[in-house]
Amino acid sequence: MPDLLPVPAIVLTHLEHWYGEDSLKRPVLRDLNLTVEAGKTTFLMGPSGCGKTTLLTLIGALRSVMAGSVVVLGQELKGASEAVMVQSRRRAGFVFQHHNLHRSLTVLQNVRMGLEVRGESGRADTRERCMEVLEAVGLAEHADKRQDQISGGQKQRAAVARALVGRPELLLADEPTAALDSKTGRDVMELMQRLAAERRMTVLMVTHDNRILDIADRIVEMEDGRILPSGQAHSGPNRISEKA
Amino acid sequence: MLSGRTPLGWLQLTHSTSRFVVASAGVGFAVMLVFMQLGFMNMLFDATVTIHKKFFADLVVMSGSAKGIVPDSGSFSRRRLVQAAGVDGVAGFAEVYIGTLSWTKPSDGTVGQIVVFGVPTDQRVFNDPDLDAKMPSLRVLNSFLVDEGSRGDFTTFFGKIKAGDQPTVKLGGQTATAVGTFKFGASFGTEAIAIVSTETFLHLVPTRPAGVINMGLITVSPGVDAQGLADTITAVMGPTEVKVWTMSGFIGLTRDILRVESPIAIVFSFGVIVGLFVGAVIVVQILSSDVQDHLSEYATFKAIGFSNRFLLGIVLEQSAILTLAGYFPALLISLGLYRVVGAAVSMSMSMTFDRIALVFGLTAVMCAVAGSIAMRRIYSADPAEVF
Structure with a gap:
């Protein structure tokens, strides 16, 4: 019975993507197929230039789908209107490589933008909700500081708080620990994983960081615009030693 | 928020x-x-238009081509004014001669231009009661009143006048006596303004025939609508070289002409x-x-x-x-x-x-x-x- 099967959060079928036109056309994704299960943490790995970030931006509705199908949380993004794209972005939380906090805003105001984008910032419990998330990422006492007054790890944690405050069903992250030292990176990752698990969120994360692979439920490897068959992909921490 | x-x-x-x-x-x-x-x-x-407001009049009669109360506003026969004043509802009228003369500026002795108004001394012509009170002093031939707003440093000259002296200057080639001052204020176009009697004006400007005037002032009897009277006068006079405006209408006209033409x-x-x-x-x-x-x-x-x-x-x-x-x-x-x-x-x-x-x-x-x-x-x- 189909009802009992796990619901996929992301379904990609025959996805193609390229940059440039005509003779300069450079394919980035070739006939890519992938299903990401809901409520699980999936890592996307692969050499640089293999199309990971392009894939993530397509799933995040930050780029238009050229060919093939991208269904995110039940919404087909191929040929989607600007309004649908904007709506899709609101259903996902984003954590970027750089924190991308707004420099004119305090930590609390930045987090609040995550609620404002969903039209939920006018409610009485707005501050409470923001503080709750800031508490969870350990930034409660820094709520009124600006981004230039806190450390790199704190900034990335503030960015995580901004992504999570609206309780999205899906969290997309692109090497969120790349700019952090290993200890701080690990802390941020564990924090994201814990909060995602508590909220039963689907997490799709691009990472190069071999030290944190044990956190993933599943690891998907990409190469040259394709997903490697799962037989060739190694899942779990045993892969680390091979690569290291 | x-x-x-x-x-x-x-x-x-x-x-x-x-x-x-x-x-x-x-x-x-x-x-x-x-x-x-x-x-x-x-x-x-x-x-x-400051100068417009100085005149004691409800209606103003001027040449049809007039663009303001200026020396080159065109002249017309005094008979036209008399004809206009014959209409019921007119309380009084006065004729005004306007001309530009050269004068020796008392500030530095150089020659400048001065706008001269020639007005009757036995009728009310100006709104300002102080100025009106000085009008009889103009009955002496070649006496004049001078504007304190005239451009230039006339402090000594005005000082003398106020002290009761009657300094003389060359005005239109003749010697004229300053018997007092008034306040109009300078404008862009005029450097200085003088007021003289009709007789003095005609004496200073011998080329001007008596009875060829530049402006007619009409006051309206109490209770008569100024615009209505202006329309009646226009109708009575028929097609002619002069036009009748209410003073406020003429102020508006002057402004409009300036806005478009200047x-x-x-x-x-x-x-x-x-x-x-x-x-x-x-x-x-x-x-x-x-x-x-x-x-x-x-x-x-x-x-x-x-x-x-x-x-x-x-x-x-x-x-x-x-x-x-x-x-x-x-x-x-x-x-x-x-x-x-x-x-x-x-x-x-x-x-x-x-x-x-x-x-x-x-x-x-x-x-x-x-x-x-x-x-x-x-x-x-x-x-x-x-x-």
């Missing part, structure tokens, strides 16, 4: 106080430029446009560089699901704030400058509510237009760039 909206425009602008001050000063500079141009232009208009008005209108253009360029520069500065932050906002409209709102909010922050200080400074300039050229430079509202509207439109130009950059904030 409106429905929980973060005032991002305000927060971004005030994030750097120095930049905010510079931006507001830029807008304020444009506002001041526009205020000053409008002020100069209206000072010209006001100064030109090169000075065109120069100042152009100044207003230049001021607005310079202001718009400054605001576009400020807002564009601000948008450029925040492009990555805007891209982030787009990536987390904010629409272009939300970002446009930020820029419009900044436009509105710059409008307010630039406009009001500039209004205060302009009011101060109006006083300073007005005093320097002995003309009144007055601020009207209409102008305050007009310039505010222009500023708001200018900032909004500048904002929308800057906004185009927002569309280029690619949300995919933040990954």
Whole structure:
């Protein structure tokens, strides 16, 4: 019975993507197929230039789908209107490589933008909700500081708080620990994983960081615009030693 | 905060106080430029019609080609005035001769131009009771009253007059005696003004035949509608070389002619446009560089699901704030400058509510237009760039 099967959060079928036109056309994704299960943490790995970030931006509705199908949380993004794209972005939380906090805003105001984008910032419990998330990422006492007054790890944690405050069903992250030292990176990752698990969120994360692979439920490897068959992909921490 | 909206425009602008001050000063500079141009232009208009208001009359009869109360306003026969005054409802009338003479300026002895009004001394011609009271002193031939607002340093000369001396000057080639002063105030066109009796005028200007006048003043009997009487007189006289206006109608006509024909008005209108253009360029520069500065932050906002409209709102909010922050200080400074300039050229430079509202509207439109130009950059904030 189909009802009992796990619901996929992301379904990609025959996805193609390229940059440039005509003779300069450079394919980035070739006939890519992938299903990401809901409520699980999936890592996307692969050499640089293999199309990971392009894939993530397509799933995040930050780029238009050229060919093939991208269904995110039940919404087909191929040929989607600007309004649908904007709506899709609101259903996902984003954590970027750089924190991308707004420099004119305090930590609390930045987090609040995550609620404002969903039209939920006018409610009485707005501050409470923001503080709750800031508490969870350990930034409660820094709520009124600006981004230039806190450390790199704190900034990335503030960015995580901004992504999570609206309780999205899906969290997309692109090497969120790349700019952090290993200890701080690990802390941020564990924090994201814990909060995602508590909220039963689907997490799709691009990472190069071999030290944190044990956190993933599943690891998907990409190469040259394709997903490697799962037989060739190694899942779990045993892969680390091979690569290291 | 409106429905929980973060005032991002305000927060971004005030994030750097120095930049905010510079931006507001830029807008304020444009506002001041526009205020000053409008002020100069209206000072010209006001100064030109100041003289209209000095005459004691409800209706004014002038040559049909008259463009104001000026020496070259055209002349006509006194009989026309008498004919007009014969209509029921006219309480009184007076004829006025206007001419330009050269005179030896008592300030430095050089020769200048002076506008001379020749008026009857046995009738009320001027509104100002002080001036009216001085009229009998003009009955002595070749005596004149001189305007204290005449341009030049006449302090000693006026001092002598006030002390009771009767200094003489060369006026139209003859020796004339200054018997008193009055206050009209200089205008753009005239340097100095003198008032003499009809007899003195005809004596000083021998080429002018008696009975060829430049202006007729008519007062209306109590309870008679001035506009209605003007229409009746026009109908009674039939087609003729003169026209009858109410004094307020003639003031309006003079202003309109100036606005359309005078090169000075065109120069100042152009100044207003230049001021607005310079202001718009400054605001576009400020807002564009601000948008450029925040492009990555805007891209982030787009990536987390904010629409272009939300970002446009930020820029419009900044436009509105710059409008307010630039406009009001500039209004205060302009009011101060109006006083300073007005005093320097002995003309009144007055601020009207209409102008305050007009310039505010222009500023708001200018900032909004500048904002929308800057906004185009927002569309280029690619949300995919933040990954």
